[in-house]
Amino acid sequence: MRDDPGEPVFVRSKWGANNxxxxxxxxxxxxxxxxxxxxxxxxxGSLYAS
Incomplete structure (x- = not known):
């Protein structure tokens, strides 16, 4: 489902061990x-400007 508020905000990455x-x-x-x-x-930007 698209835009499902029941989806978790954080998910495990498929590219890392436990990210x-x-x-x-x-x-x-x-x-x-x-x-x-x-x-x-x-x-x-602030680092570049200083």
């Missing part, structure tokens, strides 16, 4: 992905 990643199928997980990317851009 958890944001679940893009959950709306909260999708928001966390966008917030993380924006925060990384702001931090890198």
């Amino acid at each position: 958890y990643v944001f679940n893009w199928r959950n709306p909260v997980g999708r928001v966390l992905i966008v917030v993380t990317l924006l925060a990384a851009i702001v931090v890198l």
Whole structure:
């Protein structure tokens, strides 16, 4: 199901041993992905500017 709120926010990564990643199928997980990317851009921009 798409956009199912019953999906967990974190799921185990298929590429690592015991890594958890944001679940893009959950709306909260999708928001966390966008917030993380924006925060990384702001931090890198502030480091570049200083």
